[in-house]
Amino acid sequence: MNNFKRELDKTGEIGYVTQVVDTLVYANGIPGAKPDELIVFETGETGQVLSLLENEVEILTFSKTPVKVGTALTRTGKALEIPVGTELLGNIIDPFGNSLEEDKAFKKPRDRIGVNTDPEGIVERRTIKTYLETGTSIVDLMIPLGKGQRELVIGDRKTGKTNFLLHTIFTQASRGTICIYAAIGKKKMDIKKAQEFFEENKIMDKVIIIASTSTDPAGSIYITPYSALSVAEYFRNNGQDALVVLDDMSTHAKFYREISLLGKRFPGRNSYPGDIFYVHARLIERAGNFSVGDKEAAITCIPVVETNQGDLSGYIQTNLMSMTDGHLFFDTNLFYQGRRPAVNPFLSVTRVGRQTQSEVKRSINRELTSFLTLFERVQNFVHFGSELNDSAKVTLDMGNKILRLFDQPSGKLIPSNVQVVVFTILWGSLLPTETMEKLFERREKIIEKYNSDKNFKKTLDDFVESSQTLNDLMGKIKKDGNIVNQIISL
Numbered sequence: 001m002n003n004f005k006r007e008l009d010k011t012g013e014i015g016y017v018t019q020v021v022d023t024l025v026y027a028n029g030i031p032g033a034k035p036d037e038l039i040v041f042e043t044g045e046t047g048q049v050l051s052l053l054e055n056e057v058e059i060l061t062f063s064k065t066p067v068k069v070g071t072a073l074t075r076t077g078k079a080l081e082i083p084v085g086t087e088l089l090g091n092i093i094d095p096f097g098n099s100l101e102e103d104k105a106f107k108k109p110r111d112r113i114g115v116n117t118d119p120e121g122i123v124e125r126r127t128i129k130t131y132l133e134t135g136t137s138i139v140d141l142m143i144p145l146g147k148g149q150r151e152l153v154i155g156d157r158k159t160g161k162t163n164f165l166l167h168t169i170f171t172q173a174s175r176g177t178i179c180i181y182a183a184i185g186k187k188k189m190d191i192k193k194a195q196e197f198f199e200e201n202k203i204m205d206k207v208i209i210i211a212s213t214s215t216d217p218a219g220s221i222y223i224t225p226y227s228a229l230s231v232a233e234y235f236r237n238n239g240q241d242a243l244v245v246l247d248d249m250s251t252h253a254k255f256y257r258e259i260s261l262l263g264k265r266f267p268g269r270n271s272y273p274g275d276i277f278y279v280h281a282r283l284i285e286r287a288g289n290f291s292v293g294d295k296e297a298a299i300t301c302i303p304v305v306e307t308n309q310g311d312l313s314g315y316i317q318t319n320l321m322s323m324t325d326g327h328l329f330f331d332t333n334l335f336y337q338g339r340r341p342a343v344n345p346f347l348s349v350t351r352v353g354r355q356t357q358s359e360v361k362r363s364i365n366r367e368l369t370s371f372l373t374l375f376e377r378v379q380n381f382v383h384f385g386s387e388l389n390d391s392a393k394v395t396l397d398m399g400n401k402i403l404r405l406f407d408q409p410s411g412k413l414i415p416s417n418v419q420v421v422v423f424t425i426l427w428g429s430l431l432p433t434e435t436m437e438k439l440f441e442r443r444e445k446i447i448e449k450y451n452s453d454k455n456f457k458k459t460l461d462d463f464v465e466s467s468q469t470l471n472d473l474m475g476k477i478k479k480d481g482n483i484v485n486q487i488i489s490l
Contacts, residue, residue, distance in 0.1 A: 004042045008074040017041075017071045018056060023218045024262050025059045025067050030075045033057045036116050038080050042072040048080050048219070050263065058263060060219045062096070079116060082227050084234035085109025089178070092195060092209040095220055095227040100211060113234050115226045119285040126289045126296050131356040132243075135171035135413035136164060138406040141423065142345045142368055143328060146356035147241055148289030148298035152320050154305050154312065155330025160341050161304055162190075163410050164328075165245050166197050168302070171413055173198075173206035178235045178242045182228035183211040185221040185251040218255045225252060229286045229299070236290060236297045244287065248304035249280065253316045270315050280316075281323045312347070326350040340407055345372065361416075363469040364423060368402070375399030401426055404440050414443070417464045418450050420473070421483065428474040435488055445490040456486060 008014055015029030025047060033039075039047040045063035052058070061067055083097040087109045092100045095115075099106035128146040145151050153161050169179045183191050191211045198204040208231060212224045225246045232242040246252075253276060260273035268274045287301030305320050310332050312318070321327055326349040335342035354362060378395050382388070388396070405426060408414065414422075422443060425431055431439060449456050460483060467473035477483055 003044070004040050004072070004074060007040050007076045011075050011077055013075055015057070015073050015075075017067055017069050017073065020067055020069055021262050023061055023259065024050070025061055026053075026056045027059060027073055028056050030057055030073070032077075033075050036079050038076045038078055039073055040076055041067055043067070047073075048223075049075075050259075060222070060259065062217055062219045062223075064217055079114050080223070081112040081114055082230055083109040083111065084113050084231055085111050088208045088231065089206065090204045090208075092191065092211055094216075095210060095212055095224045097227075111234070113230050115223055115230050117230065117233065117286070119282065120288070120290055124290050126291050127355075128289045128298070128352045129356055130289075130298065131358075131416075132300055132353075133171055133175070133416045134164070134168040135415070136167060136341055136343075137408055137414050137419045137423075138341065138343050138345060139164075139328065140416055140419055141361070141364055143326070143343070143348045143350045144353035144357050144361070144365070145300070145350060146289075146353050147300050148287065149326070149350075149352050150284050150287050150301045150303070150324040151350065151353075152303055152305060152324040152327035153330070154307055154317060154321070154327050155342070156307050156310060156332045159330040159332055159335045160410075161330050162194075162247070164330075164341050164343075165247065165302065165304065166194065167411075167413055169198070169207065169243065169245065170201050170203055172243045173203035176206070176241075178232070178240050179203075179207045180228050180232055180242060180244045181207060181209050182225050182244065182246050183209060184224045184246065184248060185212055185214050185216070185255060186247070188213055218259050221255045222252065222259060225249070225283055225303075229283060229301070232299045233286065236299050237292060239292050239295060239297050241298045241300070243300045244302070246301065246303040248306060249320060250304075250306045250316060253280070272315060276316070277319050277323075280319060284320075284323055325352050339403070340409060345369070346376070358465070360464060360467040360469060360473050361420060363471075364420060367427070367470055368423075371395075372399065372402070375402075398427075407440075412444075414447060415450055417461050418443075418447055420464050421460055421477070422446065424470065424473050424477060425484065425487070427470070428478065430474070430478055430484055431488065439487075442487060442490050446487060449486070449490065459483065 013030045013032055015027040017025050017027045019026040033049050035049055037049045039059050045061060045067055047059040047061040050058045050060045087107050091106060094100055128148040130147040132145040132147045134140055155161055173179045181194060198207045210224060210228045212221045228244050232244045235242045257272050265273045284301055287299040289296055289298040303320060305317050307317060329344045329347040330342050331344035334344055375395055378392050463476055467476060
């Protein structure tokens with residue numbers, strides 16, 4: 001009530017609710033209202049101007065308590081804002097910056113930033129040239145990502161998308177990147193699981209969870225990804241890199257469709273409103289690599305979208321694919337075959353990631369892509385019952401070993417240079433036959449030694465960073481023999 005009176009004194013305009021349609025409210029009496037302006041009701045609820053009609057204002061409310069007809073309201077003259085600051089790190093908040101943890105002390109930041117801001121222009125943008133490590137071998141080696149990239153994660157439900165996202169956040173948070181996980185209309189149990197993962201891996205101090213649950217009003221769910229990008233922009237403005245995961249945009253599209261249909265907007269394909277592409281594109285365009293003062297800072301955005309039975313041609317799916325810099329496709333068939341993660345490298349795309357790779361990783365990428373294409377072709381011959389020559393048998397054997405290399409159980413992260421060296425040893429058959437079979441069992445020990453032994457880490461890093469091609473790296477490892485001998489001794 002105090003907020004209502006204070007804002008009323010400022011603007012001098014008072015209106016009254018004339019009609020309520022679920023989460024939408026129609027009111028008259030505030031002629032100065034503007035789109036996206038924050039509205040305050042006398043009962044304490046808030047809303048946002050959604051559109052201006054001939055004699056009324058359409059308002060999207062954010063309260064679970066229904067607003068009654070006849071309720072007085074006033075405009076505030078400002079857009080919806082969210083409090084931002086380092087105080088948010090380690091907390092779970094709603095899209096308005098309020099803590100969702102009742103038993104935890106929370107100091108709300110003083111700085112505020114608009115929720116629905118315009119994307120930066122091309123003058124402020126810079127080329128994406130810094131590699132973003134995910135800790136997942138098949139992605140880092142075959143479908144690499146760059147800082148500032150917008151990469152769609154797409155696939156059916158329960159195919160390992162969330163595990164990949166959590167691992168990517170873990171990898172980046174460990175390297176000092178500010179990570180923002182936007183849970184859009186999720187179950188409380190799923191939000192809790194994400195929190196427990198971050199706490200178990202001791203990275204919660206670098207993570208902010210912005211969450212709306214499935215029981216929240218449609219308005220709160222709708223603005224969740226906007227709040228996440230606004231928080232990321234705050235850290236970007238302070239010169240820090242940020243990673244934003246939008247999980248997931250299918251839910252966001254469904255609730256925006258619900259809001260639009262309630263507002264009697266003309267339904268288009270699959271009943272989605274005609275501006276759904278604009279809504280998502282304007283949101284995702286806020287990510288990128290930017291010039292901040294005398295240095296650069298990036299907002300990497302990973303939106304998630306669900307498919308139905310692996311169908312990539314859905315309306316929302318193709319919309320998001322066309323506005324991002326590539327996509328990672330989690331294939332149901334591969335998941336049922338036991339592949340973890342179930343990323344299909346042939347149906348996945350990265351448009352700017354390869355330019356961030358070093359020469360040796362780019363060389364490995366080319367070798368892997370051409371070899372796995374050959375491997376798939378040979379496998380198709382096997383299905384026909386064809387007899388295989390020695391060359392085909394060697395191809396199948398190496399292909400199966402590479403698939404084992406890419407097999408990565410949940411919770412296991414592999415440093416980028418370890419991925420490169422293990423693949424090089426496998427590709428060049430640099431270990432004795434009996435030891436080669438145990439290479440995958442030894443991989444955990446290699447990772448442990450890499451993380452704990454500074455000399456081993458430096459040796460391995462120097463080999464990778466000083467090499468130009470895969471053959472160059474293979475020759476250096478074979479000639480020196482130090483890494484091979486240490487791996488054999490593990």
